[in-house]
Amino acid sequence: MTYATTAPTAEAPAAFDCPGNYQATAPSTLRCAKCNRPLAVKDAQRTPTGYVCPYYVKARIATFYTAGPKQYILAALIAFVLGVGVGLVLQFVGRIGFFALILTIFVGPAAGSLVAEAIRRVNGKDRGQHIWLVAAIAMVIGAAYFAVLPALFALLAGSPGFLFALIPIVGLAIAVTTLVARLRF
Numbered sequence: 730m731t732y733a734t735t736a737p738t739a740e741a742p743a744a745f746d747c748p749g750n751y752q753a754t755a756p757s758t759l760r761c762a763k764c765n766r767p768l769a770v771k772d773a774q775r776t777p778t779g780y781v782c783p784y785y786v787k788a789r790i791a792t793f794y795t796a797g798p799k800q801y802i803l804a805a806l807i808a809f810v811l812g813v814g815v816g817l818v819l820q821f822v823g824r825i826g827f828f829a830l831i832l833t834i835f836v837g838p839a840a841g842s843l844v845a846e847a848i849r850r851v852n853g854k855d856r857g858q859h860i861w862l863v864a865a866i867a868m869v870i871g872a873a874y875f876a877v878l879p880a881l882f883a884l885l886a887g888s889p890g891f892l893f894a895l896i897p898i899v900g901l902a903i904a905v906t907t908l909v910a911r912l913r914f
């Protein structure tokens with residue numbers, strides 16, 4: 730049941746026709762800033778240019794995120810393959826000894842940025858809403874063998890080197906954080 734109090738484009742012509750033909754479910758004096766349809770307060774989405782209907786937001790997301798399965802698969806592949814390299818480097822750095830943690834604090838963000846940049850270059854303008862998540866998981870899986878497993882074995886063996894084996898995990902956590910930040914914003 731809808732209560733269109735006035736015709737959607739009675740006095741001002743709409744600048745943009747939001748897809749989906751939004752209908753307010755209750756009488757309202759508020760209007761979508763884009764399509765000028767009456768807009769229920771509960772559905773109103775605030776934007777810098779005024780309140781808009783939910784369909785406008787959906788349309789914007791659809792045009793902003795253009796990545797398809799191909800871009801997701803590429804992102805996963807790149808993150809996995811480079812993740813193996815990141816794991817190797819982190820394991821190597823972790824063995825250096827005293828300065829391992831300090832070095833890791835530099836290597837971690839660099840590795841995350843590198844993977845994010847590689848994905849961006851390959852995928853070009855196609856952005857995906859969840860590519861950051863796919864890439865993060867793929868990188869962790871790729872890096873796990875070199876960066877996570879040694880710590881696990883050291884822990885199971887009750888080795889005193891367990892704490893040092895944690896350094897690559899710290900590095901990987903920093904790398905993933907950087908990757909997510911770069912791909913998400």
Ligand SMILES: [Zn+2]
Pocket residue numbers: 747751761762763764765766781782783784785
């Ligand atoms: Zn609208």
